[in-house]
Amino acid sequence: MSEHINPFFEPYGTPHDTVPFDRIRLEDYEEAFMEGIRRDNEQIEKTINNPEKPTFDNTIICTEEDEGYYDLLSRVSTVFFNLLSAETNDEMDALAQKMQPILTQHANDVRLNPRLFERIRQVHLHHRKLTPEEKRLLDNCYEGFVRSGALLDEAGKERLRQLTEEASMLGLQFSQNLLKEQKAFTLDITDEAQLDGLPETAREAAALAWKEAKGQEPTANGQQGWLFTLDMPSYSPFMTYSTQRELRRQMYMARNTVCTHNNSENNLDICKRLINLRREIAQLLGYKTYADYVLKRRMASNARNVYRLLDNLIDAYKPTALKEREELKKLFEREQARDKVQGSKFKVQGSKDKGQSKMYPWDSSFYSHKLQMKKYNLDAEMLRPYFELSNVIKGVFGLANRLYGITFKENKDIPVYHPDVKAYEVFDKDGSFLAVFYADFHPRKGKQGGAWMTEYQGQFIDRKGENVRPHVSVVMNLTKPTEDKPALLTLSEVETFLHEFGHSLHGMFANTRFESLSGTNVWWDFVELPSQFMENFAIEKDFLRTFAFHYQTGEPLPDELIRRITKSRNFMVATACLRQVSFGLLDMAYYTQREAFDEDIIPYEKQAWKKAILGEQLPDTCMTVQFSHIMAGGYAAGYYSYKWAEVLDADAFSVFKRHGIFDPKTAQSFRDNILSKGGTEHPMTLYKRFRGSEPTIDALLKRNGIKRGKK
Numbered sequence: 001m002s003e004h005i006n007p008f009f010e011p012y013g014t015p016h017d018t019v020p021f022d023r024i025r026l027e028d029y030e031e032a033f034m035e036g037i038r039r040d041n042e043q044i045e046k047t048i049n050n051p052e053k054p055t056f057d058n059t060i061i062c063t064e065e066d067e068g069y070y071d072l073l074s075r076v077s078t079v080f081f082n083l084l085s086a087e088t089n090d091e092m093d094a095l096a097q098k099m100q101p102i103l104t105q106h107a108n109d110v111r112l113n114p115r116l117f118e119r120i121r122q123v124h125l126h127h128r129k130l131t132p133e134e135k136r137l138l139d140n141c142y143e144g145f146v147r148s149g150a151l152l153d154e155a156g157k158e159r160l161r162q163l164t165e166e167a168s169m170l171g172l173q174f175s176q177n178l179l180k181e182q183k184a185f186t187l188d189i190t191d192e193a194q195l196d197g198l199p200e201t202a203r204e205a206a207a208l209a210w211k212e213a214k215g216q217e218p219t220a221n222g223q224q225g226w227l228f229t230l231d232m233p234s235y236s237p238f239m240t241y242s243t244q245r246e247l248r249r250q251m252y253m254a255r256n257t258v259c260t261h262n263n264s265e266n267n268l269d270i271c272k273r274l275i276n277l278r279r280e281i282a283q284l285l286g287y288k289t290y291a292d293y294v295l296k297r298r299m300a301s302n303a304r305n306v307y308r309l310l311d312n313l314i315d316a317y318k319p320t321a322l323k324e325r326e327e328l329k330k331l332f333e334r335e336q337a338r339d340k341v342q343g344s345k346f347k348v349q350g351s352k353d354k355g356q357s358k359m360y361p362w363d364s365s366f367y368s369h370k371l372q373m374k375k376y377n378l379d380a381e382m383l384r385p386y387f388e389l390s391n392v393i394k395g396v397f398g399l400a401n402r403l404y405g406i407t408f409k410e411n412k413d414i415p416v417y418h419p420d421v422k423a424y425e426v427f428d429k430d431g432s433f434l435a436v437f438y439a440d441f442h443p444r445k446g447k448q449g450g451a452w453m454t455e456y457q458g459q460f461i462d463r464k465g466e467n468v469r470p471h472v473s474v475v476m477n478l479t480k481p482t483e484d485k486p487a488l489l490t491l492s493e494v495e496t497f498l499h500e501f502g503h504s505l506h507g508m509f510a511n512t513r514f515e516s517l518s519g520t521n522v523w524w525d526f527v528e529l530p531s532q533f534m535e536n537f538a539i540e541k542d543f544l545r546t547f548a549f550h551y552q553t554g555e556p557l558p559d560e561l562i563r564r565i566t567k568s569r570n571f572m573v574a575t576a577c578l579r580q581v582s583f584g585l586l587d588m589a590y591y592t593q594r595e596a597f598d599e600d601i602i603p604y605e606k607q608a609w610k611k612a613i614l615g616e617q618l619p620d621t622c623m624t625v626q627f628s629h630i631m632a633g634g635y636a637a638g639y640y641s642y643k644w645a646e647v648l649d650a651d652a653f654s655v656f657k658r659h660g661i662f663d664p665k666t667a668q669s670f671r672d673n674i675l676s677k678g679g680t681e682h683p684m685t686l687y688k689r690f691r692g693s694e695p696t697i698d699a700l701l702k703r704n705g706i707k708r709g710k711k
Contacts, residue, residue, distance in 0.1 A: 004025065007020045007023045007024055007028065008036075009032065014413075014414065014415060015411055015413050015425075016436050018436055018456070018471055019456050021079075021416060022415045024079070026092070026095065029076060030095060032072060033076055033077070033099055033103070035072060036073030036074075036077075040106065040110070041106075043062070044116055047062045048119060054118075054119040054120075054123050055127070055128070056128060056130060056134060059120060059122075059123050063120075064137060064515070073106075078456055078457075082454050083417060085175075085447070085448045085454075086446075087417050087418055087444075087446050087447060089446050096176075097173075100172050101165050104165045108160070108161045111144070111148035111149065112148070112149055112160070120141055120145055121142065123138065124138060124142040133514065133517060134513075136681065137516065140516065147297075148160075152284070152285075156284055159284060160285075163280055163281050163284070166273075167277040167278065171274065173270060174271070174274070174631050175448070175628060177265040178259055178265075178448075178625075179446075179448055180265050181259050182230045182231075182255075183445060185229065185230055186213070186228065186229055187227070187238075187250060187254075188210070188226075188227055189247075190224075194247060195242075196244060197241045197244070198237065198238065198241050199237065199381045201237070201381065201384060201479070201482075202234075202241065203226065204484060204485060205480060206226035206228050207225075208482050210225040210227040214227070229443075230258070230449075232449065232477055233442075233477060233478060233480065234443075236365070236492075238251055241381075245363070248362040248363070249362045253620070256621035256622070256623075257621055258625065260622050266625075267624075267631075270625075270631075271625055272598070272599075274631055275597045276593075279596075289303070289591060290593075291303045291592045293637075294638060295637060298641075299523055299644065300644060306584070306640045309643060309644060312697065313577060313578075313581050314581060314611060314612055316697075316701060316706050316707075317574040317581075318578065318612075319574075320706060321575045321578050321614055322614065324575050325615070328359075328367055328368060328371055331367055331371050332367050335370070336357055361621075368572060372571055372572075375568070375571070376571065378564040378565065380491060380492065383557070383561065384488040385488060385550050386548040386549060386550055387490070387491065387493070388487065388489075388549075389441065389481075389489060390486065391551070392494055392547060395543070395546050396498060396547075402662050403667040404429065404667055404668075405428070406426055406427065406429060407427045408426055408437065409425045409427070410423065411423055411425050414436065416438065418440065421438055421439065421440045422438070422439050423438050424438075424439070434509075435469050435470050435471065435507070436457075436469075436470070436471040437472055437474075438472070439473070439476075440473065440475045440476065441478045441487070442476075442479075447477070448628075451499070451500050452475050452500065452503075453500045453507065453520070453531075455471060455519065456471040456473060457469075458470055458507075458515040458518050459507070459515065459518040459519060460512070460513065460514055461513045467511070470510055472504045472508055474497075474500040474501060478493045478497070495535045498534040498535050498537060498538055500531065501531075502530040502534030502535070503531045505675055506519055506530040506531075506675050509676045510676060510678055511676040511677075512677070512678045512680050516679075517678045518679075520678075523683050524635065524641050525640070525683075527641070528644075528645030528646075529648045529649055529652065529674065529687075530675060531645075532642070533652055533653055536656075537661065539565050539569050540661055541562050541566070543661070544565075570704055570705040573704045573705065574706070575614065577643075580642055580643055581643065582609035583627070583639050584640040584643060585608060585611070585612055586608050586609045586623065586630075587629075587635070587636070587639040587640070601624050602619070605622060647695055647696075651695035651696065651699040651700070652690070652695075655691065669690055673686055673689045674686055674690055
């Protein structure tokens, strides 16, 4: 038997040097982490002991570039933490708990090294003439050290170490708690009558989930069961279609009270502590609030501009949102009156309000669906047969080909970390290799909820002048295939795919010298532009015509359904906008704290976003404890970015609408000025180079029907 060699220590020997997931063992990670730290330290010592005068080339470049040696720590960290989100288990979680403080301590050792910082400071003060990209790298490097505490005295540095190490551990614990709580809940049904209202796709998926969880054996009385989870492909159809109001209540309360229970997965104290840790870190570094610290490196610049955006959106959308809610409430009341006469099957068991004349949050999706059917005769299930996953993949890839000339070819020789994952080679319009693209489509036990894009290798130009191409990945939780049907998506899931694919294009088209400036390494209120921009295509007839064919008959999506899709595009749009604004308000409320935060999270949350909330807030529900974006995902004081970027994406897509949504010249300009430039220049400089001017909110208001365009 041959001796196992740690795959992180040698060239991978795979197509395009992709990660050899099939050869990595759990014990390889810790060994590679520790060796990577050792090599990191060795390289830093070599840099700071260089007797030559500090220069951009012998100091800044040495902190950025690698030659296959210095980069080991980044190499193993990327794989480990990507899989910790996409394919974890108890052993991986335990190793993360062990390694997180070690890695944070090492990061602090680097950023708080006075000799290394002094060399960087000297280069910042005295350097040769630099290219704009080199100047950007130098500024980022210097500011990165300063923002990590390099100017603090020794007592301040020691305190910062304590705060950052604790914050990193709590962020990890938050994520692990959330995954465990969300995966722990199931709604088990053995009475088929309780499936009333659910479409066949939801029933089949639930039957398959039951078999996967409990085996093929039927229940004790001979019945097969159905299992529903909090994963969105299971949760969302249940809340939309189930006539069983009590079961909807159970599902809603389960999802909206995760990590609030009296158990080891409770995140309430963790959230409170994270808020205070970040406030103290910011104040230690000379900022009044954590938001002030974060927004210095954002397009918004300061909290005042963030609140101006959020308040403007409330002013613009709330009148429409109130009308939407009133329309929904009237439908609910009519339905309740009818059911009271007929004998309602929607009662909440054990409720004091036996008539249930009040609309609750678990009613919103159910009655929104009814209202959408009433107004537009359209719902997600009508469209599913036309959005078979393999066809959607062809459609999304075809869109990229039509816009940018790139092509995708699946390569089964590229190792993947789970059978659900597909790996593709991506080729540019001239036939040259552009990138590796991984797509991970479906929910499973060890996978976080939601959807995201990440990289296993960023793009950069090495010292030999070779353009090292990126390996990007999109991770989603889309509807799974069943025993009888392929994966049939909703239109919303198609939009999710397009969103993450937009991020991946940002990564794949990267064409910069330095990896830390390539692809999605841009300011966070700019990073959502390429992703949200792609969502615009989802309802465009000319795009739908390229892939939306019935999975059984091959018939194209009928013109009448496309018409209804287009007509209904702004259904409940103001309500959806206020929901996003409420999350931004909550985020800012936590991170504009100047004093120690000691409020009870649940009531504080309800007050913080109150002006954007239209319905009743239930006393036990809590978003904060599951709000990964702002607690563990890097969006703290930055959730407004989605709405900020929505202004940009609507404005940018208006250019395509004017010249043609597939116009190659416009697409090339978008690629050249936005997608390929990464963080090499200020985002507004890049945007104006594409658009010719700064964006306004007008395009968004027109797209959403809030403001009419000129006839």
